[in-house]
Amino acid sequence: MTALPTGSTMQASNHLAVSDLVKQFGGGRSLIGRELPAVHAVRKLAFHVEAGEILGIVGESGCGKSTVARMLVGLDAPTSGRIELGGSPLAEPGKPIHRRALANRIQYVFQDPLSSLNPRKTIRQILTAPLVYLKHMDKEQIETRLKELMEQVNLRAEFLSRYPHEFSGGQAQRIGVARALAAEPEVLVLDEPVSALDVSVQAQVLNLLQDLRKRFNLTYVFISHDLGVVRNLCDRVAVMYFGRIVETADTDTLFSNPQHHYTRLLLDSVPGTGKQLSVGDQANAELPDPLKPPPGCAFAARCPAATDQCRQTDPELKGTDAHAVACYHPEK
Amino acid sequence: MTTNAQAPLLSRLFGRRHSRTSPLALLVRNRLAAAGLVVLCLVVFIALITPWLPLPDPNATQPSDRLIPPFTTGHWLGTDQLGRDILSRLLWGTRVSLVVGIAATLVAALIGSTIGIVAGYFGKRVDSTLMRGIDMMMAFPYILLALAIVAVLGPGLLNALYAIAIVNIPFFARNVRGVTVTLRNREFVDAALLSGKNHFLILVTEILPNVLPVIVITMSTTVGWMILETAGLSFLGLGAQPPQADLGSMLGEGRRLISTAPFVSTVPGVMIFILVMSINLLGDGIRDALDPRLKAGALRRPAARTRTSVEARQASQYEQRGVLDVRALRTEFHLDNQVHRAVNGPTFSIEAGECLGIIGESGSGKSVTAMSLLGLVASPPGMIMGGQVNYRDTNLLGISDNDLRRYRGGELAYIFQDPLSTLHPLFTVGDQLVEAMRSHYAISYTDAWKKAVTLLEEVRIPNAANRAHSYPHQLSGGMRQRVSIAMALANEPKLIIADEPTTALDVTVQAQILALLNRLRDDKGASLMFITHDFGVVRQVCHRVAVMYAGEIVEIGPVEEILAQPAHPYTRRLISCVPDVERKTGKLEEIPGLPPQVNNLPEGCKFADRCDMVADQCRQAPIELKTMNERHQARCIFAKEVV
Numbered sequence: 001m002t003a004l005p006t007g008s009t010m011q012a013s014n015h016l017a018v019s020d021l022v023k024q025f026g027g028g029r030s031l032i033g034r035e036l037p038a039v040h041a042v043r044k045l046a047f048h049v050e051a052g053e054i055l056g057i058v059g060e061s062g063c064g065k066s067t068v069a070r071m072l073v074g075l076d077a078p079t080s081g082r083i084e085l086g087g088s089p090l091a092e093p094g095k096p097i098h099r100r101a102l103a104n105r106i107q108y109v110f111q112d113p114l115s116s117l118n119p120r121k122t123i124r125q126i127l128t129a130p131l132v133y134l135k136h137m138d139k140e141q142i143e144t145r146l147k148e149l150m151e152q153v154n155l156r157a158e159f160l161s162r163y164p165h166e167f168s169g170g171q172a173q174r175i176g177v178a179r180a181l182a183a184e185p186e187v188l189v190l191d192e193p194v195s196a197l198d199v200s201v202q203a204q205v206l207n208l209l210q211d212l213r214k215r216f217n218l219t220y221v222f223i224s225h226d227l228g229v230v231r232n233l234c235d236r237v238a239v240m241y242f243g244r245i246v247e248t249a250d251t252d253t254l255f256s257n258p259q260h261h262y263t264r265l266l267l268d269s270v271p272g273t274g275k276q277l278s279v280g281d282q283a284n285a286e287l288p289d290p291l292k293p294p295p296g297c298a299f300a301a302r303c304p305a306a307t308d309q310c311r312q313t314d315p316e317l318k319g320t321d322a323h324a325v326a327c328y329h330p331e332k
Numbered sequence: 333m334t335t336n337a338q339a340p341l342l343s344r345l346f347g348r349r350h351s352r353t354s355p356l357a358l359l360v361r362n363r364l365a366a367a368g369l370v371v372l373c374l375v376v377f378i379a380l381i382t383p384w385l386p387l388p389d390p391n392a393t394q395p396s397d398r399l400i401p402p403f404t405t406g407h408w409l410g411t412d413q414l415g416r417d418i419l420s421r422l423l424w425g426t427r428v429s430l431v432v433g434i435a436a437t438l439v440a441a442l443i444g445s446t447i448g449i450v451a452g453y454f455g456k457r458v459d460s461t462l463m464r465g466i467d468m469m470m471a472f473p474y475i476l477l478a479l480a481i482v483a484v485l486g487p488g489l490l491n492a493l494y495a496i497a498i499v500n501i502p503f504f505a506r507n508v509r510g511v512t513v514t515l516r517n518r519e520f521v522d523a524a525l526l527s528g529k530n531h532f533l534i535l536v537t538e539i540l541p542n543v544l545p546v547i548v549i550t551m552s553t554t555v556g557w558m559i560l561e562t563a564g565l566s567f568l569g570l571g572a573q574p575p576q577a578d579l580g581s582m583l584g585e586g587r588r589l590i591s592t593a594p595f596v597s598t599v600p601g602v603m604i605f606i607l608v609m610s611i612n613l614l615g616d617g618i619r620d621a622l623d624p625r626l627k628a629g630a631l632r633r634p635a636a637r638t639r640t641s642v643e644a645r646q647a648s649q650y651e652q653r654g655v656l657d658v659r660a661l662r663t664e665f666h667l668d669n670q671v672h673r674a675v676n677g678p679t680f681s682i683e684a685g686e687c688l689g690i691i692g693e694s695g696s697g698k699s700v701t702a703m704s705l706l707g708l709v710a711s712p713p714g715m716i717m718g719g720q721v722n723y724r725d726t727n728l729l730g731i732s733d734n735d736l737r738r739y740r741g742g743e744l745a746y747i748f749q750d751p752l753s754t755l756h757p758l759f760t761v762g763d764q765l766v767e768a769m770r771s772h773y774a775i776s777y778t779d780a781w782k783k784a785v786t787l788l789e790e791v792r793i794p795n796a797a798n799r800a801h802s803y804p805h806q807l808s809g810g811m812r813q814r815v816s817i818a819m820a821l822a823n824e825p826k827l828i829i830a831d832e833p834t835t836a837l838d839v840t841v842q843a844q845i846l847a848l849l850n851r852l853r854d855d856k857g858a859s860l861m862f863i864t865h866d867f868g869v870v871r872q873v874c875h876r877v878a879v880m881y882a883g884e885i886v887e888i889g890p891v892e893e894i895l896a897q898p899a900h901p902y903t904r905r906l907i908s909c910v911p912d913v914e915r916k917t918g919k920l921e922e923i924p925g926l927p928p929q930v931n932n933l934p935e936g937c938k939f940a941d942r943c944d945m946v947a948d949q950c951r952q953a954p955i956e957l958k959t960m961n962e963r964h965q966a967r968c969i970f971a972k973e974v975v
Contacts, residue, residue: 060838061809075522103526116519120541126523133528168926179523198693198865203909203922210919225839228911232920252916269843270913272868287808 015051015219016072016106016187020044021081023067039290041067043243045081046317049187049236054213054220056234056251058227058266062287064243065223066111069191072221074102085187104134107180111192113172117164123175124160130182149178152215153208170201174208181212187219194229206233227270231255239263242287242298244314249323259323259330261303297327305329358621365617371610379427387420391575399593412582412596413589422599425577426607432493432571432578433559437551439497440558444504445547451505452512453535463509466502474499478561482570489578492571496561504550511546515539545622552615556608563604579604637707637733638663640716645730652722654681655859656705656744656827661719663697663704666712672930674700676883677719679957682827687853687860689874689891691867693906695927697883698863702829706740723827742772745820749832751812755804761788761815762800768822787818791848810841814848821852827859834869846872867910871895876963879903882928882938885957889964899958899966902939937968945970 022045027038042064049055059065070076072083074090074097083091090102110116117126127146131137137145150157153174164172173193180188190209194202206229212218224230230237231251238248239260247260258264288294288301296311297303303310309328317326360366394415402410402418409418451462469477481495515521516539524538559579565571566580567587574581579600586597644662663675675697682688692698703709705721706728721728728739740746748754756764765784769775775783781800788796791814804812813833820828830849834842850873853860862874870877870891878888879900887900898904908921925942928934936951937943943950949969957965960972 060840070522073526075525099525100528103528108522108526110519110523112519116523118520118524118538118542121538129524129527129529133533170926176523179527183528199909200693200906200923203911203920204924206911206920207922226911227839228913231913232911232916232918255913265840267913269840270868271843271846271866272871273914 015049015053015086016221017048017082017084018068018072019046019082019084021046021068021071021083022079023064023071023076024079027079037291040243040293041290042071042078043293045243045245047238047245047248049219049221051186051219052213052217053236054222054234056230056237057221057223057240058225058230058237059240060225060266062242062290063240065240066191068240069108069189069221069223072187072189073106073108074099075108100134103130103185104183105185106187106189107183107185109173109176109180109188109190109193112196113169113176114164114167116176117172119164122161122163126164126175127160127179127182130179134183145182149182152181152212153178168201169197170204173197173205177205177208177212181216184216185218187221189221189223191223192225193222195224195226202229209233227255227266239266242290242293244298244326245317246299246327247325248317249325253323257323259325260299260327261305261331262299264331265302305331355618355621359617362617362620364613365620368610368613368615368617371606372614375426375607375610376430378423379430382423382427385423387423388417390416390420390424390577392416393575399589399596401593402595402599409599410593410595412585413593418582418596418599421577421582422579422603425572425579425582425600426603428489428572428576428578429559429562429580429604429607432489432496432562433555436493436496436500436558436562437555439493440500440554441504441547441551443497444501445508445543447501448505448508448510449512449535449539449543452509453516453531453539455513455516459509463505466505469499470502475561475564478565479568479570482565487570487573489566489572489576492562492565495565496558499561500554500558503554504547507546507550508543511543512539515542549615549619549622552618553612556611556615559611560604560608579607634710634712637711637736638704638709638714638716639711640707640729641718644716644718644720645727647718647720647727647730652681652725654683654686655723656861657681657720657722658701658705659720659722661701661704661721662717663700663709664715664717666715670931673933674883674930675704676933678878678880678883678885680878680885680888682859682861684826684859685853685857686876687862687874689870689877690861690863690880691865691870691877692880693865693927695930696880697930698880699831700883701880702746702831702861702863705829706744706746707736708740708746738772741768741820742823743826745823745825745828747813747816747820747828747830747833749835751809751816752804754816755812757804760801760803761807765800765815765819765822768819772823783822784818787821788815790821790852791815791818793818808841809837810845813837813841813845817845817848817852821856824856825858827861828853829861829863831863832865833862835864835866842869849873867895867907879906882933883930884938884967886939886968887964887966888957889960889966893964899960899964899971900939900968901943901945901970903966 021042023042024038024040026036028036030036045068047055057065057068067076071078071091077097078091080093082089085105090106091097124146127149128142131142131145146160147157150160155171155174167175194205197205210233213220222230222234234251236248237251237254238245239262240246241262247254247258247263254263255267258267288298294300295313297306297314300306300310307329315326315328317324319325394411397411397415398413400407400411402408404410407417407419409422411417412421447462447466451459478495478499481498482491485491485494521534521538524534562571562578563580563583566578567584569584572578572581582600583597586600589596658681659679660677661675662677665672665674678701680688690698690701700709704716716729723744728736755761762781762784765787766777766780769780769783785796785800788800793799793811793814807815834845837845846869849860864870874891876889877891877894878885879902880886881902887894887898887903894903895907898907905921905923909923911917911920923942928938928941934940934951936953937955940946940950955967955969957967958971959965
C-alpha cells in the first residue's frame with residue numbers, strides 16, 4: 001500500500017469526506033501462493049459532503065455505488081483509503097472499524113424495506129435495538145423515544161406491536177427510516193430508498209426525507225439510479241461509472257450542462273421527456289470486465305469522443321467544487 | 333411460465349396484508365399427519381402413565397410361566413422365555429426407546445444446529461473448517477460409525493444415545509447451515525449490525541428465530557429414524573443391557589424363538605412400526621406446514637390453463653374492433669375462502685400496428701389482465717369469471733387447449749420483466765429460439781438455427797452467430813431481454829404483450845430496448861400491449877394508454893391528451909407524483925393512503941378514499957366510464973369538470 005494523502009488536504013468545513021477509497025472483492029493469494037482474481041468494485045474514489053447537504057450518487061447497476069454506501073456505514077471495510085466525518089477518521093487503512101461508534105454518527109436506509117426488517121420481530125423490537133445497544137436508554141426513555149420516532153415518520157404508535165408483513169412497502173420504508181433515526185445520527189446513507197416503491201408512495205417517502213433533513217439538520221448521501229428523484233431532492237450530484245466518479249456538480253449545473261459524455265448519455269436516456277431519444281438501439285452498453293479494468297477511461301468503448309489518449313490513461317477528476325469532470329474531451 | 337414466476341405477482345397482490353394460515357391448522361388439515369399425531373399422542377400418553385398402571389414388574393422372572401401365549405388372563409400379551417410379562421416389558425421398553433430417541437434427537441439438534449448456524453453465519457474459514465469436519469463424519473457409513481463409537485465407549489443405553497446423536501449431527505449441521513447462509517445475506521442482519529448488536533446477539537435474536545422452523549422440520553423427520561437406530565443397536569446387544577427392556581432388545585431376545593413363539597418378537601416389532609410410522613407421518617405433516625418452499629406453492633401444480641367459468645367460455649360472439657378486443661374481463665383469485673377480485677372488467681381494444689400502454693401501480697391488476705388473455709394465470713387460485721378476449725373473431729377464453737397453445741408464443745407473444753427467470757438456464761439461447769419455432773412450425777433444426785441467428789441480428793445483438801451459442805447467464809440483462817424479444821418475434825406475432833420489459837434494466841439499456849421495440853413494431857406492423865408503471869416509458873412508446881386502478885380501467889385515451897389533460901383525479905395525481913427530471917419542483921405531490929384491498933373493494937369509486945374531490949354520490953354505485961371524446965374516456969363523475 002502506498003502512502004496516502006493526509007487529512008490536511010481536506011477542508012475543515014467538510015462534514016463527510018472520502019479520499020482515495022478503493023474496494024476490491026476477492027484478490028489476495030491462495031494457499032499455494034497463486035494470485036486470485038480481484039473484482040475492482042470501487043477505484044480511487046474521492047468526494048465530500050457538507051453538513052446539511054444532500055449529495056446524490058447516480059450510476060447504473062454494477063457501478064459500485066452500493067459498495068460505497070456500505071463502506072460509509074462500516075458494513076464493508078475499504079481495501080484502502082480514508083473516510084472522515086467532521087475531521088475525525090471513521091475508516092483508516094490498517095485499523096479495524098468500530099462499528100458501534102460509527103453507527104452512532106452515520107446510519108443507513110436500505111433499498112428493500114421488507115427484506116431489511118426481520119420477519120419474526122415486531123416493529124417495537126426492531127426499533128428498540130438501536131436505543132438499547134447504541135443509546136443505552138432505560139425502559140422509560142425507550143417508550144418516549146419510540147413514540148417520538150413513530151410520530152417523526154408519520155406512523156401511528158399502535159403500529160409498534162405489528163409485524164413487518166402487515167405493512168405496505170411505503171410504511172415499511174418509513175419504519176426503516178425511523179430505525180436509522182433512532183440512533184440520532186448526523187449522516188444518513190440512503191441506498192435506493194424509493195426504488196422499490198410505487199410512485200404515489202415514493203412521493204410520500206421523499207417528502208418525509210426532505211422534512212426530516214430540515215428538522216434535524218441531517219446530511220444525506222442519497223444513492224439512486226432515478227434521475228428525476230435525484231434532480232428534485234439533491235443539492236449536489238456525483239455520477240459514478242465503473243467504480244469511479246466521472247463528474248460531480250451542483251444539481252442544476254449537472255442537469256443543464258453535463259460535461260462528461262456518460263452523464264450526457266444518462267440524461268438523454270430518460271424516457272418521456274418529449275425529446276426523441278438520441279440513443280440508437282445498438283447494443284453497446286457492456287461494462288468493462290471488473291476483473292481486468294482497462295488502463296484508460298472505462299467509458300471509452302461507448303464514448304463518441306474517445307481518442308487513443310482516452311484508451312491509454314484514465315483521466316483524473318478535475319475542476320472546482322461546483323463542477324468537476326474526469327474527461328479529456330468534455331462537452332462544451 | 334411456471335408458478336414460480338408468478339409467485340412474486342401473487343405475493344404482491346396478497347402478500348402484505350394476507351393473514352397466514354397457522355401451521356397447526358395446516359397440520360390438522362393434513363389427514364395422515366393428524367392420524368399420526370393422534371396415534372403418537374396415545375403412545376406417549378400410555379408411556380407416561382406406565383408407572384401408575386397395575387402392571388407386573390417388567391424384570392421379574394417366573395420360570396414356571398415361560399412363553400404363555402397372548403390373551404391369557406394376567407398376561408394379555410403373554411410372557412417371554414424367562415416368564416416376564418410382555419405387556420409390562422413392552423410399555424416400559426417403549427418408554428426407554430422414546431426417551432433415548434428423543435434425547436438423542438435433542439442432543440444432535442443442539443450440537444448440529446450450533447455448528448450449522450455458526451458456520452453459515454461467519455462463513456469463510458470458520459465455515460470450511462467446521463463443514464470439512466462434518467464432511468469427514470459423513471464419509472463413514474452411518475451405522476458403522478455408530479458401532480465404532482459404541483465399541484469405543486462400551487455397550488450401554490447411554491453410550492448408544494451418544495453414538496446415535498453424534499452420527500446425526502451432520503444432518504442438522506448441513507440443513508441449518510444452508511438456511512443460515514441465505515439469511516446472512518438478508519438485509520435485516522446488516523440492519524441489526526447497524527443497530528449496535530454484536531454477532532452473538534444477532535445469531536441468537538435475529539438468525540435463530542428464522543432458523544427454528546428448519547430445526548423443527550429436521551427433528552420431526554429424524555426422530556423416528558433415531559428410535560429405529562436405538563432399537564438397532566439394542567438388537568445387536570450394544571444398547572439396553574439385560575434385564576432392562578427396550579424395544580430393540582426385546583426384538584433381539586425374541587429372535588431366537590421366532591419359530592416356536594413368534595409373538596415374543598412380533599409384539600415389540602409392531603410397536604416399533606406403530607411408533608415410527610406415526611412419527612414419520614406427523615413429521616411429514618410438520619414439514620409441509622412449516623417449509624417455506626412448500627408454502628410458496630412448489631408442490632401446487634397449476635393447470636396448463638387458467639380455469640374459466642362456463643359463462644365466459646360461452647359468451648356470444650359480436651363484431652370485433654381491432655386486432656384484440658377485450659370486454660369486461662374479470663379474473664379472481666380464490667384463497668382461504670376469500671375472493672380477491674384482481675381484474676374487474678377492463679374493456680379495451682388494440683388496432684393493428686398500435687401500441688397500447690397499460691399503466692398502474694403494483695396490485696392494480698395490469699399483469700393479471702395481460703396473463704388472463706391467454707390463460708396464463710396460475711390456477712388454482714386464479715379463475716376467469718367473465719368477459720371476452722376476442723382475437724380474429726374468436727373468443728380466446730372459449731377455444732380448446734390445443735388451439736390456445738398454437739396462439740401462445742405464435743400470433744400472440746409475451747415478453748416478461750425478468751428474462752433471467754423466463755429463459756431456461758441449461759439451454760443456449762439459440763436452442764431456445766429453435767425450440768420456440770419448432771413447436772409451432774415443421775422446420776428443420778438447421779433452418780431454424782439460421783433463422784434464430786437472423787432474429788438475434790434483428791434485435792441488434794452484436795456477433796449474433798456466436799452469441800447464439802451462449803447460455804442466458806453469460807449475457808448481460810439488456811442482452812437477455814433482447815433474446816426474449818427475439819423469441820417473441822420468432823413466429824411472426826400479430827400482437828406482442830410486454831409486461832414491464834424494461835423495469836429491471838438500467839436507464840441507458842432501457843432507452844435502447846424501447847428504441848428497438850419501436851423500430852420492430854414499425855418494421856413488422858405488429859401491435860404492442862405495453863404494461864408499465866412509468867409515464868415516461870408510456871410517452872416514449874405508446875399511442876394510447878389505459879390507466880388501471882384496483883382492477884379497473886379508470887381512464888383510457890391518446891397518450892399526449894391524457895398527459896396534458898388527465899380527466900380522472902387518480903391519473904392527474906399520479907402524473908404529478910413523478911419527480912420531473914427537467915426541473916426542480918420543490919415539494920412533490922403525494923397521494924395519501926393506500927389502494928383498496930382487492931378482497932374488500934368498495935361499492936362505488938375505488939379511488940374515493942384517496943380522492944380530494946370525493947362527493948357522496950361517488951360511493952353510492954359503481955361509476956361508469958364517461959366519454960370525453962371519441963377516443964378518450966374516464967371513470968369519474970367529475971371527469972368533465974377536471975379537464
